Amino acid sequence: MNDLTTALNPITESFGTEDFGGEIFRPGDPGFDAARMVWNAMIDRRPALIARCKDVDDVIAAVSLAVTQDLPIAIRGGGHNVAGHAVCDEGVMIDLSLMRGVTVDAEARVAVVEGGALWRDVDKASQAHGLATPGGLISETGVAGLTLSGGIGWLRARHGLSVDNLIAADVVTADGVLVRASDDENPDLLWALKGGGGNFGVVVRFEFALHPIGPEVMFAAPIYALDDGPGPIRAWREFLARHGDRVGSLCEFSTAGGEDFPEKYRGKRVYTLACVYNGDAAEGETLLQPLRDLGTMVTDFSGRMDYCDVQQLFDTLMPSGDFRCYWKARYLTGLSDEMIDLAMQYAMTAPSDNTLSSLWNFGGATAQVPVEATAFGDRSMGWMYSLDGVWSDPGDDAANIAWARDGWKASERFGHHGRVYLNFPGHGEDGAALTRTSFGSNYQRLVDIKTKYDPENRFRFNQNIAPGT
Known part of the structure; x- marks a missing residue:
């Protein structure tokens, strides 16, 4: 157990019993090693705390704890990213794997998807109505990670990428506030989420356009x-x-x-x-x-x-x-x-x-x-x-x-x-350098939005866009 974990223990023990309805894992706890594992077996990192959230209030509490203790934040949706961005050393790992709900409005052709959902969750719920939205090629992939960096799947020919079907999102930002991103509210944030990665906050809810396909x-x-x-x-x-x-x-x-x-x-x-x-x-x-x-x-x-x-x-x-x-x-x-x-x-x-x-x-x-x-x-x-x-x-x-x-x-x-x-x-x-090149002419706008929503780069376990000074 390192010095950081020892220093945090009195704080996180109180956090786990008073402010949080999900599950807390600290180094040395039963289940900690299983909770920090992700899809790629090469990734071996040890967070100071894993907060497995059951709802949006839990996410807000976990972000607020990280900010108060000046700790970086890693976000686990499906845990499928090959670089292992879902888990960090000596920070707070926010685990959304208990938040996998999907609801479908078949008449409006809209799916509302929680931030920890996998693509198999979305496919099952939407196909019950003969609908789908572009996802990935592996059903165990997390919706959040795939979508936020583009989302290339089988339906791209007729319906584009996952980001092209993202119509709104609810995001817990670095100041622990839940904000709505849509064409009418914080449209700059919605634009940034359409390919800008996990740089701007914890997306706790996505809304996707659905299309007739299948069964x-x-x-x-x-x-x-x-x-x-x-x-x-x-x-x-x-x-x-x-x-x-x-x-x-x-x-x-x-x-x-x-x-x-x-x-x-x-x-x-x-x-x-x-x-x-x-x-x-x-x-x-x-x-x-x-x-x-x-x-x-x-x-x-x-x-x-x-x-x-x-x-x-x-x-x-x-x-x-x-x-x-x-x-x-x-x-x-x-x-x-x-x-x-x-x-x-x-x-x-x-x-x-x-x-x-x-x-x-x-x-x-x-x-x-x-x-x-x-x-x-x-x-x-x-x-x-x-x-x-x-x-x-x-x-x-x-x-x-x-x-x-x-x-x-x-x-x-x-x-x-x-x-x-x-x-x-x-x-x-x-x-x-590679991140900058990949975004091309959109990069500076992304820097400006990052600076607005995460000026201290709290969310940096991703293909990071550093905020402006």
Whole structure:
């Protein structure tokens, strides 16, 4: 037990019994180690206090304690961020995992979502009414973390990013005050939340626009062998040039494993042309058929299925706490043959069979949002390249991190003005310069809003935007 924890104990013991209705964990308490664990097994940090909140009053109390004791604040929504921003050393970790409520107004097509909800919570509640809002590709991802840095999911072709569907939010700011962010109240804060990350406070409630989708959608997933060359990827690229306004897609490189693959391909490197048609399932089945006719397939996981099932397809690849992870990504101006070749080269040399890498398409509704409309900024990138290092043995850390960083740097010549997706930040070691570049012309406005709502940078465990002096 360190000096900070010892000094805080009399204060936090009173806090836990008098001012707080949730759960409190201090170093040495039963449950403390479990409470500080997040999805990425590499993250090993020890907060001075974990406040697991049950409601907004608890969040206000926890923020007020941190401010009174001059401590930084980490915010845990789903705990899924690869850099482990949900937990900090020697600060207050505000854990929202008890706040997962979702209510749907089907007539207004609006979902009200608590700050600790996971995307599976939103999908289940909204699909009960035949509605959905763009979320991520893994249902165990927290709504808050994914949304606040953009939110790239299957529905981006027709309905844009998660931030494009955020219509209001309730936020506990650094002075312990609950404020409303909407077009009518604190519109500057709403703008900043649309891509500016967790820099501005604890978002305790989101409101999202919903759209008719499902319950059945068409998911295409033809799988080709990496050894068979880039032909299907190039054909997929041309297909999306014609249909990218209706199809959310990625080419995912992986290693074939398990009984779902023919025995002769197990252990071989493959790629999947994964697509979700953003509309009628029968129409999508016809439209996506050409992607299943591009040569000899390893196997084919295509078919019509429930939207909620599609949202959970990748969950088993990334179980919480099982793997050590390091992810990097960058936006690409285009997808040239040379960039495809580079992605194939790095897929072939990945040190771990659990590792994934992907080429993601953009366009459609995502591209139609003006630069200044959201903090997320410029939408003129055509593609994204991500390298998702996933492995088990701590002794393999250096090799896997080096592979991801080398591939990320090698792709720089194909990049889009140096911009990156800030939900895949490695472990955040590239710092302020990369954050500034990624926000481009919106950066100074974000600094001004940060200075207004968090002048002491209390919320700094994120891709941080430092307040002005």
